Structure formats: C-alpha cells, structure tokens
Amino acid sequence: MTLADATAGQPLEATWTDPKRYYWLMGLVIPAFPFLAWALVGATGWRVFWWSGAIVLYGLFPFIDHVIGKDSVNPPDSALAWLEQDRYYRWCTFLYIPLQYGGLVFGxxxxxSGRLDLVARIGMTITLGGVSGIGINTAHELGHKKESVERWLSKITLAQTCYGHFFIEHNRGHHVRVATPEDPASARLGESFWRFLPRTVFGSARNAWRLEAARLRRLDRSPWTFRNDVLNAWAMSVVLFAALAVAFGPGVLPYLVGQAIFGFCLLEVINYTEHYGLLRQRLDSGRLERCAPRHSWNSDNVASNVFLYHLQRHSDHHANPTRRYQALRHFEEAPELPTGYAGMIVMAYFPPVWFRVMDRRVLAAYQGDVTRANIQPSKRARLLARYGAGAEGVA
Structure with missing residues (x-):
C-alpha cells in the first residue's frame, strides 16, 4: 500500500507503512565519521579524509539534498498515535549517543597518538565537532520528551559541546519567545549570522541561568546548588573533559575545546535559519499571538530531514513540542526554505548571499509589508527606506 493510498481514506492502523522507517538508521552514519575518516585515510592514503566532517557537511549533504529533492507527504492523522508509540524510532536516537562518545574517545x-600532524589534528577536531553539533539535534529530540531517561540522555549528549544549558533555554525559553525580538535564538531580518552568533550564544546561556534561578527561588533554594540544571549540565562537561585529559594527556584539551565550539556554532547556524525575519504579532490584549506554522521556516528536503530527525518540519515541532520526530507533519502554509539545512548553513556564512536569497522570501511571507517582520534594530531605518510598508517588488 502506498502512502498516497493511505491518505485517501483507506484503513490505516494495520496497513499503513512508514516509507522512511529504515532510512532513519542513516542518521547513525554521522557519529561514525571519526571511524570512517580513519578508515578512508588508511585505505587511500589521502589525508584530506581527516576532514570528512567538513567535506560531508558542506559538500556532500547539500548535493544529496539537491539530487534527491523533497517529500511533503504527511503520515495520516489516524497513524500518528501508532507512530508515536513505536519504540523502534526511539532506539534510532538512543544509538547515536554511544556512537558519538565512542567516536570522541577514538578521536x-x-x-x-602523535601520528597526526597539525593539519590532520585540526581536521579530526572539525569532524568531531560535526558529530557533537548534530548530536545537539539528537539531544533536542530527547530533551522535549516526558520520560526522565530521555531527558537525562539529552543532557549527556550535550556534555561534549559544553552546551547543557540548551536543555533549559530551548524548552522553557525559546519555545515561549520564538519569533520575537526578545528571543536570542530567533534571527532578525537584516541580521547577519556573524552578528547573530554572539547574541544567541551569550543570550541563551544568560536566559537559561535566569530561568533556573527563578525556578529555584520558587522552591526557596539558592541557584548555587547542583539541583540547578545549568550547573549540573556544565559539570558533566567538566568531568568529561577532565577524564579525557587524564586518559590521553592535557594536550587533547585545546582540540576538545575546538570541537565544542564548532559543534555549538553548528547548532546556532541552524537556529539562525529556522526563524529568520519571522515575527509573532501582539494582539489587542497585549499578549503574543499563538505560535503558528507561519512563524518557522520549513524544508522538506528528504536527505537533511532523515539525518536530522525531521528537524526541518519545524512548524509542527513548535506547535507540538513533545511530538516525536517520525510523526511531524508538513504544513502548506509554512514558509519554505529554498533548500535543506545543509545548503542553508553554507549560505548563512556569506551574508550578502544570504540576504539576497532570504530577504525577499521574508518580504513575500508578509505580502511586501516589511513592518510585519522581525527587523534588526540597527537596520530598521535602512530596510524601511528600501522596502517601505506594502512594497511590491519582493519577487
């Protein structure tokens, strides 16, 4: 039975099959990158393969997205509960974690070992950072769930990037303030990635601390306790790095710091992509309108979605944060990115290219009315002068 037949109203629970069911296992190729890099260098003698993480992330993935194309078909509504309870999909994410840490120890x-020159060591650092950065996405999937084991696995996954505060800020901060000027993880129209990066890194850490301190105050407790989920998450990173320094010598510490920075910057460039320029409006009551599909950029490129556990179906994720990745749906009304996240990451590194491609899409999402967008304050006068309210030339 095809997916098209399933959506035509035929019986679903017993007969519908997820066409991507076994494709999700492909996500486990990513944490195997350090092992693959070593094997490819050994097989070919080509030392460029120490840089496999960068080659795949910036070269192969955008190409595969372009070649394979999109899949906008949704699972039938009557199959969602069935999909959610199938534990196979959970194991696809659980298995990422031992592979991630096995690759870290191996790297x-x-x-x-002394067998790698400086260029090769930097290449391996970038490869490890690619694994840990995409691992933040695995942590994102697990951290939204209600089961305590999944939430703890999320924090363990984040330890490699020293980004454990993401567990707090994303769930209790970003999902509340998404697509508003107050959210450090929502990029503004006219804001380059390089300007967004320090704002989101420091703003997210500051907000995570504020949220945890407020929670503990309500319990009449000091924030300086290991019951503070920011502190205990950061402590995991300290213990991890210390253990690796004891096992392999303090010389690994600069490379551990390097891969962590690359990893969380990879997360933040995806954050930059997900809500760029989109704005929730204030109602007459003064409250923010409810987050809707139009407040997130979506992409249905199959390859990126398989490797990122449907992260690109971002509108449904914000509407249903605890919904598991395999059940996320495409919304026709959500604004669509021109390609998958892999290609958008490359584009974001070059602001003139990004602005040329994305600004007109933001304007089109608001029928040419730039005043309805989330605008970078320092660019507001310039953008209003260029586009005006109700500008027509946005195609």
Whole structure:
C-alpha cells in the first residue's frame, strides 16, 4: 500500500507503512565519521579524509539534498498515535549517543597518538565537532520528551559541546519567545549570522541561568546548588573533559575545546535559519499571538530531514513540542526554505548571499509589508527606506 493510498481514506492502523522507517538508521552514519575518516585515510592514503566532517557537511549533504529533492507527504492523522508509540524510532536516537562518545574517545586517542600532524589534528577536531553539533539535534529530540531517561540522555549528549544549558533555554525559553525580538535564538531580518552568533550564544546561556534561578527561588533554594540544571549540565562537561585529559594527556584539551565550539556554532547556524525575519504579532490584549506554522521556516528536503530527525518540519515541532520526530507533519502554509539545512548553513556564512536569497522570501511571507517582520534594530531605518510598508517588488 502506498502512502498516497493511505491518505485517501483507506484503513490505516494495520496497513499503513512508514516509507522512511529504515532510512532513519542513516542518521547513525554521522557519529561514525571519526571511524570512517580513519578508515578512508588508511585505505587511500589521502589525508584530506581527516576532514570528512567538513567535506560531508558542506559538500556532500547539500548535493544529496539537491539530487534527491523533497517529500511533503504527511503520515495520516489516524497513524500518528501508532507512530508515536513505536519504540523502534526511539532506539534510532538512543544509538547515536554511544556512537558519538565512542567516536570522541577514538578521536582523542588519534590526536594524542602523535601520528597526526597539525593539519590532520585540526581536521579530526572539525569532524568531531560535526558529530557533537548534530548530536545537539539528537539531544533536542530527547530533551522535549516526558520520560526522565530521555531527558537525562539529552543532557549527556550535550556534555561534549559544553552546551547543557540548551536543555533549559530551548524548552522553557525559546519555545515561549520564538519569533520575537526578545528571543536570542530567533534571527532578525537584516541580521547577519556573524552578528547573530554572539547574541544567541551569550543570550541563551544568560536566559537559561535566569530561568533556573527563578525556578529555584520558587522552591526557596539558592541557584548555587547542583539541583540547578545549568550547573549540573556544565559539570558533566567538566568531568568529561577532565577524564579525557587524564586518559590521553592535557594536550587533547585545546582540540576538545575546538570541537565544542564548532559543534555549538553548528547548532546556532541552524537556529539562525529556522526563524529568520519571522515575527509573532501582539494582539489587542497585549499578549503574543499563538505560535503558528507561519512563524518557522520549513524544508522538506528528504536527505537533511532523515539525518536530522525531521528537524526541518519545524512548524509542527513548535506547535507540538513533545511530538516525536517520525510523526511531524508538513504544513502548506509554512514558509519554505529554498533548500535543506545543509545548503542553508553554507549560505548563512556569506551574508550578502544570504540576504539576497532570504530577504525577499521574508518580504513575500508578509505580502511586501516589511513592518510585519522581525527587523534588526540597527537596520530598521535602512530596510524601511528600501522596502517601505506594502512594497511590491519582493519577487
């Protein structure tokens, strides 16, 4: 039975099959990158493969997205509960974690072995950072769930990037303030990625601390306790890095710091992409309108979605944060990115290219009325002068 037949009203629970069911296992290729890099260098002698993470992320993935194209078909509504309870999909995310940490230990052993020159060590650092950065997406999937084991696995996954505060800020901060000027993880029209990056890194950490401090105050407790989920998450990173330094020598520490920075910057460039320029409006009551599909950029490129557990179906995620990745749906009314996240990441690194491609899409999303967008304050006068309210030339 095809997916098209399933959506035509035929019986679903017993007969509908997820056409991507076994494709989700492809996500486990990513944490295997350190092992694959070592194997490819050994097989070919080409030292460029130490940089496999960058080659795949910035070259192969955008190409595959372009070649394979999109899949906008949704699972039938009557199959959603069935999909949600199928534990197979959970194991596809659980298995990422031991592979991630196995690759980290293996990479540290290679770096400490003395057999790699500086360029190769930097390449391995970037490869490890690619794994840990995409691992933040695995942590994102787990951290939204209600089961305590999944939430703890989320924090463990984040330890490699020293980004454990993401667990707090994303769930209790970003999902409340998304697509508003107050949200450090929502990029503004006219804001380059390089300007967005320090704002979101420091703003997210500051907001996570504020949220945890407020929670503990309500319990009449000091924030300086290991019951503070920011502190205990950061402590996991300290213990991890210390253990690796003891095992492989303190010489691995600069490379551990490097891969962590690359990893969380990879998360933040995806954050930059997800809500760029989109704005929730204030109602007459003064409250924000409810987050809707139009407040997130979507992409239905199959390859990126398989590797990122449907992260690109971002509108449904914001509407239903606890919904599991396999059940996320495409919305026709959501604004669509021109390509998958892999290609958008590359584009974001070059602001003139990004603005040329994305600004007109933001304007089109608001029928040419730039005043309805989330505008970078320092660019507001310039953008209003250029487009005006109700500008027509946005195609």
């Amino acid at each position: 540290c052993a290679l770096i400490a």
